[in-house]
Amino acid sequence: MPGAERVPHRRGPSGPMPQVRVVRLGSSAATAILPAMTTVTEGRFQCPCCDYYTFAQRSRHDTCPICWWEDDGSDLGEIDKVSSANHISLREARTNFASYGAADQAAVSLVAPASARVGLRRESRARGG
Ligand SMILES: [Zn+2]
Numbered sequence: 001m002p003g004a005e006r007v008p009h010r011r012g013p014s015g016p017m018p019q020v021r022v023v024r025l026g027s028s029a030a031t032a033i034l035p036a037m038t039t040v041t042e043g044r045f046q047c048p049c050c051d052y053y054t055f056a057q058r059s060r061h062d063t064c065p066i067c068w069w070e071d072d073g074s075d076l077g078e079i080d081k082v083s084s085a086n087h088i089s090l091r092e093a094r095t096n097f098a099s100y101g102a103a104d105q106a107a108v109s110l111v112a113p114a115s116a117r118v119g120l121r122r123e124s125r126a127r128g129g
Pocket of ligand 1: 047065069
C-alpha cells in the first residue's frame with residue numbers, strides 16, 4: 001500500500017476542505033513537543049501564518065506551536081491588516097516565518113524545531129506574498 005492513508009473528502013465547518021492525508025510523527029521527541037498533533041486529521045485548521053494544520057478551532061487566540069502566531073481570526077483576505085494580538089500584519093508574519101521559522105523574530109526560540117514539523121500536514125497558500 002504505497003503512500004499515506006487517506007480519509008474521504010468531507011466538508012468542514014469553514015467550507016470545502018482539500019483531501020486530507022493522515023500522517024503520523026515518527027519521532028518521539030516531536031511527539032513530546034506536539035502531543036496534540038501526533039495524528040493530523042481533517043479536524044485541524046490551517047494556520048494563516050505558517051500554513052500548517054495546527055488549530056483545532058479558529059479565532060480562539062490559540063498560539064500556533066509551529067510559528068507562534070496567535071490566532072485572532074486574521075486570514076489572507078486581510079493580509080496587510082495589523083493583527084492586534086500579534087502586533088504585526090499577517091504578511092509580515094508570513095515573511096518572518098519564511099525567513100527564520102517564526103511569526104516574529106522574538107519567538108524564534110519558542111517555536112517547535114524544524115525537525116518536529118516532519119510529517120505534519122502543510123499546504124502552501126503563498127501567492128506573491
Ligand atoms: Zn503557524
